[in-house]
Amino acid sequence: MRVHTLTRRKTLTIVPKAPFHFDGTFHKPSHFPDQLEDWEPGVFWQTIRLRGHIFGVKIENQGTVAKPKLRVGIYSDRLVSSADADAIRHELSWLFGIDEDLGAFIHLAKKDRRFFPVFKKWLGMRSSSAHNLYGLIIVAVVLQNATVRRSVQMLKALLSRFGVRVRFDGKELYAFWQPAELENVTEQKLRDLRIGYRAKFIKRLSQDFALGKINEHKLRGSDKATTEDALKKLYGVGPETARILLFEAFRHYDTFEHIAPWQQKIYSRLFYGKSRVSVEKIRRDIQRRYGSYAMLAVHYIWEDIFWRRKHEHIEWLDREIRL
DNA sequence: CATCAGGGCCCTG
DNA sequence: CAGGGCCCTGAT
Numbered sequence: 001m002r003v004h005t006l007t008r009r010k011t012l013t014i015v016p017k018a019p020f021h022f023d024g025t026f027h028k029p030s031h032f033p034d035q036l037e038d039w040e041p042g043v044f045w046q047t048i049r050l051r052g053h054i055f056g057v058k059i060e061n062q063g064t065v066a067k068p069k070l071r072v073g074i075y076s077d078r079l080v081s082s083a084d085a086d087a088i089r090h091e092l093s094w095l096f097g098i099d100e101d102l103g104a105f106i107h108l109a110k111k112d113r114r115f116f117p118v119f120k121k122w123l124g125m126r127s128s129s130a131h132n133l134y135g136l137i138i139v140a141v142v143l144q145n146a147t148v149r150r151s152v153q154m155l156k157a158l159l160s161r162f163g164v165r166v167r168f169d170g171k172e173l174y175a176f177w178q179p180a181e182l183e184n185v186t187e188q189k190l191r192d193l194r195i196g197y198r199a200k201f202i203k204r205l206s207q208d209f210a211l212g213k214i215n216e217h218k219l220r221g222s223d224k225a226t227t228e229d230a231l232k233k234l235y236g237v238g239p240e241t242a243r244i245l246l247f248e249a250f251r252h253y254d255t256f257e258h259i260a261p262w263q264q265k266i267y268s269r270l271f272y273g274k275s276r277v278s279v280e281k282i283r284r285d286i287q288r289r290y291g292s293y294a295m296l297a298v299h300y301i302w303e304d305i306f307w308r309r310k311h312e313h314i315e316w317l318d319r320e321i322r323l
Numbered sequence: 324c325a326t327c328a329g330g331g332c333c334c335t336g
Numbered sequence: 337c338a339g340g341g342c343c344c345t346g347a348t
Contacts, residue, residue: 032330144331150345151330196343201332238332262330321330 006056006075006168010085013062013071016098019106020068022061024125025096029306032148034139034155035163035174037130046130047166047175050087054175055080056168057088065124070098075168094220097126097251105253105293112289115297118304127299129248133216134209135176136249137234140241141198141205148321157193158202179209201236208234216249224252247295256286256294265320270301 026044037046042061047054056075063069074080074088093099102124109119129136142154162181163174182190182203190199208214214234219227227250231242239258246255259267259279268277271285290297309317 030330141331145329145342146331147329147345153345191343194344197332197341198343236332240331244330260330 003165003167003172004054004077006054006077006166008073008169009076009080010074011071012074012085012089013069014089014092014098015063016068016070017101018068019065019102019124020063020098020126021065021122021124022068022070024122024303025128026059028128028303029310030303032143032152032155034152035159035172036135036176038171038173045169045171045173047164047173048088048091048130049132049175049178050091051084053078053084054164054166055084055088056166056171056173057092058169059092068124073169094251095130096128100126100251102126105296108290108293109297109300112297115301118301119297122300122304125300125303127247127251127253127296131176131249133214133219133245133249134179134205136245137205137237137241138176138202140244141201141236142195143244144198144236144241154193154195154198157195161193179206182206183210198236204235205237220250224250224255227252247299253296254292254294256283256298259283262320266302266305266317267298269316269320270305 023039023041027039037044039045044059046057046059048057049055053076058073058075060071060073061069062071072088072092074085076084106119106123109116112119131139138158139155142151142158146154159174159176162177162185164177166173166175183206185203187199187203190202193199195202214230219230222230224246228242228246231237231245232239237245240260243255243258246252259282264279264282265276267282267286268274271277271282286294286298305314305317308314
């Protein structure tokens with residue numbers, strides 16, 4: 001398969017709204033690894049499709065939490081116009097909440113005696129997704145009813161068959177295929193990649209996106225209920241997938257209604273030190289405490305424990321997540 | 324070797 | 337609105 005080699009064409013400087021936590025925003029330790037992005041402390045790489053082209057993006061931390069500054073290298077196989085650069089700047093701003101004002105959330109966090117150390121450690125972290133809606137749905141679908149190992153395998157299979165290999169800045173990553181490219185791919189061909197019944201979901205989702213039955217751009221400006229409705233109409237998108245999309249792709253920080261059983265177990269441990277607390281109680285307690293920032297607050301505590309897991313052995317967590 | 328549940332969802336009754 | 341079935345895989 002052809003590898004697209006991109007070279008550096010332009011460099012942008014972006015000044016995020018302070019406080020901004022670079023590593024907490026660009027790297028989510030709870031997510032499974034993929035070949036669409038890469039990270040090391042202070043540096044992030046990803047591919048991105050905009051205006052009909054594939055770009056490589058390298059984002060470097062050039063500031064601090066209190067005085068944030070990002071240097072963004074744009075890689076392409078042709079000249080990058082100022083319209084391209086503007087589109088990339090604009091898209092990154094949305095995907096990573098770069099201009100988001102976290103003031104009200106921080107105010108809440110300061111009043112939280114118990115978890116303030118965690119909020120302080122990650123001060124300025126935002127919800128994020130490097131992918132557009134279609135890409136994030138694909139990720140969410142391979143996540144369904146599967147262990148992490150199998151999810152990784154399924155996404156790898158899909159990307160090596162349909163993705164575009166991109167090389168830039170010494171990295172080799174993939175860019176997602178476009179929905180319309182699956183038009184002539186049969187469900188059986190997808191099943192051959194060992195993705196099981198998800199083949200049907202991906203087939204139908206791709207059709208819907210190719211036909212423009214869902215408008216990501218428009219939904220970014222819609223309220224949560226409208227967006228949730230539109231998402232749940234998509235074949236293969238249920239309560240948990242919708243939750244992921246609402247929080248990561250649409251930046252609704254209050255998305256804390258659906259709690260899956262495996263999440264319930266981890267929340268019970270994190271918030272109560274018990275093995276099992278009812279989802280009703282968890283939902284009520286968290287919503288009361290963090291209001292419209294319920295999911296963001298939980299996200300801080302959630303990512304923190306997965307971050308710690310990289311360095312220390314956390315017995316109960318290993319038991320619960322089943323890699 | 325068989326059985327089972329897993330970071331859900333759709334469909335049926 | 338509860339429950340069965342679904343693809344595949346590694347664990348038991």
